[in-house]
Amino acid sequence: MISELTRVLLDANIIAKPVTRTLLVVGGVPSGFRAFWSRAAEREAQVHMRPKALPPSSVRERFGIVLGPTGTGAERFGGTKGADRQILADAAAAGARFLVTEDVDDYGLDDLASVGISAVNPDLFLAxxxxxxxxxxxxxxxxxxxxxxxxxxxxxxxxxxxxxxxxxxxxxxxYDIEPERGIHGEPEVIFRGTRCLRCEQIVAAPAAIIDGLGPECR
Structure with missing residues (x-):
C-alpha cells in the first residue's frame, strides 16, 4: 500500500529524467509527499531512456517505491491525449492528488477535475x-x-x-552562486486542475488558480 503522505504520480517523462526523478523521490517524504508511478508509466519511460541508464524497476527497488495500481475506465477521459488517459486512470486509482508531468497540456481540465487531480510541471511542483x-x-x-x-x-x-x-x-x-542558464523556456501550460498545489483543497473556479495556488494561498 502507498502511505498516507500526499500521493504524487510521476508521468513517464519524469521517470526518465534522473535528476528530476530523484528530487521528487528522495526529497518527497521529508517534504510531506510520496512520489510513485504506475506500470504503464514505467513501460513508457523505459522506451525513452538512454541505453545505459538505470532501469525504472531498479530505481524502485533502490528507493522502496511501490508501483501504483492499474486504473480502469481510461476511455472516460476524452479530453486527455492518447496514452495519457491510462496514466490519469492510474493516478485516480491510486488516490493521487497530483500528477507531475512535462506535458501538462496533454491532460484535459474536465478530466482532471472529475477525479480531483491537478497536473503540474515538475519545476513548479518542486519549487x-x-x-x-x-x-x-x-x-x-x-x-x-x-x-x-x-x-x-x-x-x-x-x-x-x-x-x-x-x-x-x-x-x-x-549558496552564493549564479544560476546556469537553460536552453529551453518554460512551457506555456505549467498547471491544470482544480486542486491547489499548496493547501490541496479543491478550488471551485479553476481560473482563480495562478501558478498552482488558489486565492487563499497566494
Whole structure:
C-alpha cells in the first residue's frame, strides 16, 4: 500500500529524467509527499531512456517505491491525449492528488477535475512543495555520487537552474552562486486542475488558480 503522505504520480517523462526523478523521490517524504508511478508509466519511460541508464524497476527497488495500481475506465477521459488517459486512470486509482508531468497540456481540465487531480510541471511542483532541508539532502546525495568530474554542492545547485529555474530561485540564497542558464523556456501550460498545489483543497473556479495556488494561498 502507498502511505498516507500526499500521493504524487510521476508521468513517464519524469521517470526518465534522473535528476528530476530523484528530487521528487528522495526529497518527497521529508517534504510531506510520496512520489510513485504506475506500470504503464514505467513501460513508457523505459522506451525513452538512454541505453545505459538505470532501469525504472531498479530505481524502485533502490528507493522502496511501490508501483501504483492499474486504473480502469481510461476511455472516460476524452479530453486527455492518447496514452495519457491510462496514466490519469492510474493516478485516480491510486488516490493521487497530483500528477507531475512535462506535458501538462496533454491532460484535459474536465478530466482532471472529475477525479480531483491537478497536473503540474515538475519545476513548479518542486519549487512549491520541496522543503529546503530536503533540497539540500538531495544535492548532497548527488555531490557524493558525482566523482568524475567532481562537483560542489553550490555548482550542482547552479546546474539545477538549467531545467528547474523556479526551484533554484526558491532556494537561491542557499549558496552564493549564479544560476546556469537553460536552453529551453518554460512551457506555456505549467498547471491544470482544480486542486491547489499548496493547501490541496479543491478550488471551485479553476481560473482563480495562478501558478498552482488558489486565492487563499497566494
Amino acid at each position: 512549491t512543495r520541496l522543503t529546503r532541508d530536503a533540497y539540500s539532502t538531495v544535492i548532497d546525495l548527488f555531490v557524493e555520487r558525482q566523482l568524475n568530474p567532481p562537483t560542489t554542492a553550490a555548482q550542482f545547485h547552479a546546474a539545477i537552474a538549467k531545467n528547474h529555474p523556479r526551484l533554484f530561485a526558491a532556494h537561491a540564497d542557499l
